[in-house]
Amino acid sequence: MSTQYDLIVIGSGPGGYVSAIRASQLGMKTAIIEREALGGICLNWGCIPTKALLRSAEVMHLAKHAKDFGLKIDKVEVDLEAVVKRSRGVAGQLSNGVKFLMKKNKIDVIEGTARLEKGTTAPKVIVKGKDGKDTTLEARHVMLATGARARDIPQAGLVADGKLIWTYREAMTPDVMPKRLLVIGSGAIGIEFASFYNELGCEVTVAEVLPRILPVEDAEISAMAEKDFKKQGLNIITGAKVENLKASKNTVTADITNKDGKKESKEFDRAILAVGIVGNVENLGLEALGAKVEKTHVKVDGFGKTGVPGLYAIGDLTGPPWLAHKASHEGVICVEAIAGKGKGHPEPFDASNVPGCTYSHPQVASVGFTEAAAKEKGYDIKVGRFPFIGNGKAIAMGETNGMVKTVFDKKTGELLGAHMIGAEVTELIQGYVIARQGELTDIDLAHTIFAHPTISETMHESVLDADGKALHI
CATH class of the missing domain: 3.50.50.60 (FAD/NAD(P)-binding domain)
Incomplete structure (x- = not known):
């Protein structure tokens, strides 16, 4: 050597x-x-x-x-x-x-x-x-x-022990399936594990200190995700402060204060720390x-x-x-x-051109500025939306819960941001990433041919909707 x-x-x-x-x-x-x-x-x-x-x-x-x-x-x-x-x-x-x-x-x-x-x-x-x-x-x-x-937060009593209080490492190699699971943090890591364990039959509670889950995503997408997750049985507590996470022989207790200031001590079989890195x-x-x-x-x-x-x-x-x-x-x-x-x-x-993906069910994906961020930066914007319920492939797949949202600069047609929720959106988002990298405008995207029947047609319709030209809704 x-x-x-x-x-x-x-x-x-x-x-x-x-x-x-x-x-x-x-x-x-x-x-x-x-x-x-x-x-x-x-x-x-x-x-x-x-x-x-x-x-x-x-x-x-x-x-x-x-x-x-x-x-x-x-x-x-x-x-x-x-x-x-x-x-x-x-x-x-x-x-x-x-x-x-x-x-x-x-x-x-x-x-x-x-x-x-x-x-x-x-x-x-x-x-x-x-x-x-x-x-x-x-x-x-x-x-x-x-x-x-x-990340651990010792000052709040949030420290993983590798046995009952997990990080991502222990969460992906569980020795038993917990009946009651607390997930602290609702970023991509927390939501993915919450989605996994919920689907396999675990009673999952997600505690997020901020006012909404998936806080880096567009607020509209975040709200749709929360509604869908709750429908699947996830217990989601936003504006929640979790403290004093303590493991006993077989269970974990946590003090959870909700957004109204009410504090409760709750018991779980396992807890996952997903509070950053x-x-x-x-x-x-x-x-x-x-x-x-x-x-x-x-x-x-x-x-x-x-x-x-x-x-x-x-x-x-x-x-x-x-x-x-x-x-x-x-x-x-x-x-x-x-x-x-x-x-x-x-x-x-x-x-700003880095796409973000959350592989939950439903999936979430985005690139660029959220609607709120674009407004904060002073852009005069126009927004397009298209729901999966208007897409033939999504209906055939039985995946009608979803939406594509696009944010454009009204003056130049620049694609400022794109936000998606639904089936396979982690694959679809790349189309908008390429559009941003290539500096394509709303007109360029509107004139692009999208194959039929594909879920990607929702991308086209969202672009058209920004100019009031959506065809299928």
């Missing part, structure tokens, strides 16, 4: 391993350092295995509603061990896939925990291997892609190097530069949105900028 590189990447999540591959493609001698499993949290404990769990829940949902499609299924039961085993198998397959990609692209994979020390052109990287020995590596450029982890900035030596860290996140510019010569940072470590595809895109921009003119990315990273 060499000790001299063009680029050393610390962390092998979607941001890290994609950055390493792109660097190798551009002719850089590259190493990647990982202390756990290749693929990072996303492939092993996040995005991918949770989607495998949610797929099982989706099949369960269809089986329970088989009679709606003229089919008879006498009894549907959950084999929790098999559900978890399938999820872990999917994660393992993808982690092995990353291992193959590293070999294919001639990237050195180094197992161990890294820390940084002052170097000449870039910080030195000291790797403590599993044998406890240190190895010193040097590179012209060092990229931090160490990600983030679940914190960046993995500890024990890297960042302070000594002079890197700026604010609220556990490293400050960077649009090309990943930290201000320390030769040191870059990308992904969850640099702040929201905490999404795998954001990390990968940031990493590619950073590497291409390092590569120089002719190979470099011409534009800095733009967070």
Whole structure:
């Protein structure tokens, strides 16, 4: 193994391993350092295995509603061990896939925990291997892609114990199916786990401190989601303050104060903390190097530069949105900028074009500004809406609960934002992401042909509706 590189990447999540591959493609001698499993949290404990769990829940949902499609299924039961085993198998397959990609692209994979020390052109990287020995590596450029982890709030008594009070790790590998589950936080992670456990028969309570669930989404979409989730049996408490989460031998108690100030002590079998994440900035030596860290996140510019010569940072470590595809895109921009003119990315990273997806039932997806945010920024807007009930494919699928909402600049026709709820919207949203990236206007989208019958036709109709031209409602 060499000790001299063009680029050393610390962390092998979607941001890290994609950055390493792109660097190798551009002719850089590259190493990647990982202390756990290749693929990072996303492939092993996040995005991918949770989607495998949610797929099982989706099949369960269809089986329970088989009679709606003229089919008879006498009894549907959950084999929790098999559900978890399938999820872990999917994660393992993808982690092995990353291992193959590293070999294919001639990237050195180094197992161990890294820390940084002052170097000449870039910080030195000291790797403590599993044998406890240190190895010193040097590179012209060092990229931090160490990600983030679940957040505790000790001052409010919200601390995971890994047994009865879970983070996402324990929630995706349960040893038993809880009868009563408390989910604290209603962002994408909290809602996805709430949706999964509810579908499999658990009595789920979601407590959100803000006035509405999915608070980063458009208010109209958020309201539709809450109504649908409640219809499915979820108990949702908004404006709720949860404190003093305590585990006994078999149960968890929590003090929950509702928006009216009424406090109750409630008992559950398990609780999931989904109250945000914190960046993995500890024990890297960042302070000594002079890197700026604010609220556990490293400050960077649009090309990943930290201000320390030769040191870059990308992904969850640099702040929201905490999404795998954001990390990968940031990493590619950073590497291409390092590569120089002719190979470099011409534009800095733009967070406003990052799509967000929640894989619950129904799904939620969005990109760009909400209606409220667009107004706050001073835009004179026009808004289009189209419900799934007016779409032939959605009716045929039995998925009529949904809507597409588009927000345009009235003057220029610029697509400011798009917001969706319903079946497969996490796939549909990419159409609007491309439209924003390509700076297409409402007229461009109105003149685009959408295949029939597809759910994507709701996208077209929403655009038409913004100008009062919707055809099917």
